Amino acid sequence: MALALKSWKALGTSVLVLTTHDDRLEPATTAVRQVLGDVDAAYSRFRADSELTYLNANPGRTIHVSPLLATAIDAALRAARITDGAVDPTIGRAIRVAGYDDDFSRLDGPHPALPQRGSDIWLRTERVPGWQAIRLDRGSRTVWLPQGVELDLGSTGKALAADLAATAAMAAAGEGGVLVGLGGDIGTAGESPSGGWRILVAEDSRVKPSGDGDVICVPAGGVATSSTTVRRWSRGGVILHHIIDPQTSLPTSGPFRTVTVVAGTCLDANIASTAAIVRGEAAIDWLTSCRLPARLVENDGTIHYIGPWPDPTSVAA
Amino acid sequence: MDSLTPTQRDRGLQRLRRLTFGATAGGLIAVLGVGYAAAASYAGKSSATATAQSTTTTTDTTTSSSSSSSTSSSGLQSAPQAPTTGSSGSGTVTTGGS
Numbered sequence: 001m002a003l004a005l006k007s008w009k010a011l012g013t014s015v016l017v018l019t020t021h022d023d024r025l026e027p028a029t030t031a032v033r034q035v036l037g038d039v040d041a042a043y044s045r046f047r048a049d050s051e052l053t054y055l056n057a058n059p060g061r062t063i064h065v066s067p068l069l070a071t072a073i074d075a076a077l078r079a080a081r082i083t084d085g086a087v088d089p090t091i092g093r094a095i096r097v098a099g100y101d102d103d104f105s106r107l108d109g110p111h112p113a114l115p116q117r118g119s120d121i122w123l124r125t126e127r128v129p130g131w132q133a134i135r136l137d138r139g140s141r142t143v144w145l146p147q148g149v150e151l152d153l154g155s156t157g158k159a160l161a162a163d164l165a166a167t168a169a170m171a172a173a174g175e176g177g178v179l180v181g182l183g184g185d186i187g188t189a190g191e192s193p194s195g196g197w198r199i200l201v202a203e204d205s206r207v208k209p210s211g212d213g214d215v216i217c218v219p220a221g222g223v224a225t226s227s228t229t230v231r232r233w234s235r236g237g238v239i240l241h242h243i244i245d246p247q248t249s250l251p252t253s254g255p256f257r258t259v260t261v262v263a264g265t266c267l268d269a270n271i272a273s274t275a276a277i278v279r280g281e282a283a284i285d286w287l288t289s290c291r292l293p294a295r296l297v298e299n300d301g302t303i304h305y306i307g308p309w310p311d312p313t314s315v316a317a
Numbered sequence: 318m319d320s321l322t323p324t325q326r327d328r329g330l331q332r333l334r335r336l337t338f339g340a341t342a343g344g345l346i347a348v349l350g351v352g353y354a355a356a357a358s359y360a361g362k363s364s365a366t367a368t369a370q371s372t373t374t375t376t377d378t379t380t381s382s383s384s385s386s387s388t389s390s391s392g393l394q395s396a397p398q399a400p401t402t403g404s405s406g407s408g409t410v411t412t413g414g415s
Binding site for chain 2: 003005013014016018026078081082145179181182183184185186193195196197198199200201202203204205206207208209210211215216217218219220221222223224227228229230246258260262263264265268271274284287290291292293308309310311312
């Protein structure tokens with residue numbers, strides 16, 4: 001079985017497609033490009049013509065949305081419900097006010113509207129309205145947002161995209177198995193290579209697969225990592241990051257900087273990893289009750305393993 | 318009030334039957350739906366005590382041989398099989414924050 005790989009950039013991050021049959025890479029890649037194009041048009045927060053931008057710009061009105069955006073909002077609401085609001089899609093305004101208001105590739109450098117390092121600044125926050133404020137009618141595919149609510153589907157949206165892309169790629173490939181990686185969020189479909197998909201667990205998805213670190217073999221399902229060590233930016237000399245605590249409307253400041261989870265889908269892995277960062281110390285008990293294999297890195301580098309995570313000292317041949 | 322013609326009365330009775338049937342069917346669906354939701358919730362509550370454990374790098378971890386995915390009481394779906402330890406090589410990909 002010859003593995004074949006293709007990678008490129010999309011959705012402001014890296015995309016990677018791996019197939020177990022090298023002659024199936026092309027149709028799989030085409031299918032992934034199609035899904036990511038649809039995702040970008042449906043729920044990019046940075047595209048003026050996306051459906052999500054239109055929805056966010058029209059609070060107080062019932063808006064008819066595409067099946068894809070309805071699915072993505074439904075997934076985000078499920079995440080909020082499962083995590084008691086630790087993962088909340090109504091952080092859109094809070095994260096924009098915190099300065100994450102453009103594609104991350106364009107956020108490098110000081111914001112022109114803010115004072116430079118060393119100057120006094122006011123840190124402004126916006127209260128997160130809470131996911132219960134959203135009205136989604138699945139039957140009619142309509143969404144209603146109250147005034148002041150902006151959705152951000154970034155966390156669950158990317159993981160959902162990895163799952164959808166893997167499923168579409170597998171359908172296009174027709175045989176074997178497919179892995180799709182979207183900026184470190186990994187979805188799989190079909191058969192895995194012998195022993196499982198090999199995945200290097202790092203804090204930054206840009207680490208080369210040959211780099212140092214734990215390597216796990218995943219036969220099926222999804223893998224996701226949430227980390228406060230990446231996608232950081234500076235506003236007035238204050239370092240901020242993209243994982244917002246809905247309780248405070250500010251970037252999280254808990255004990256864990258990086259959490260990796262293996263689950264049945266990439267979406268569920270991402271829900272668990274993001275919620276763990278937000279929950280802080282309570283994440284260990286919560287992840288234990290979820291019975292999902294997880295790896296948590298404390299701010300000082302101490303690593304905790306939860307559930308059936310493989311013993312890192314026992315390397316398979 | 319004018320009296321109804323036989324045709325009007327028949328139409329009225331038919332409408333009443335449709336309404337009665339609709340209300341009965343709707344009620345049955347609602348009962349089944351609530352029952353299903355309750356059963357699903359209760360099934361989650363009755364699941365076995367979690368076997369997971371918190372460890373550090375030097376502590377043994379649990380490996381599972383489960384071959385089918387399941388949903389825990391948290392509502393999150395577990396992978397069909399637990400991951401195993403591997404080594405980097407051809408086809409390795411990286412998970413990490415982005």
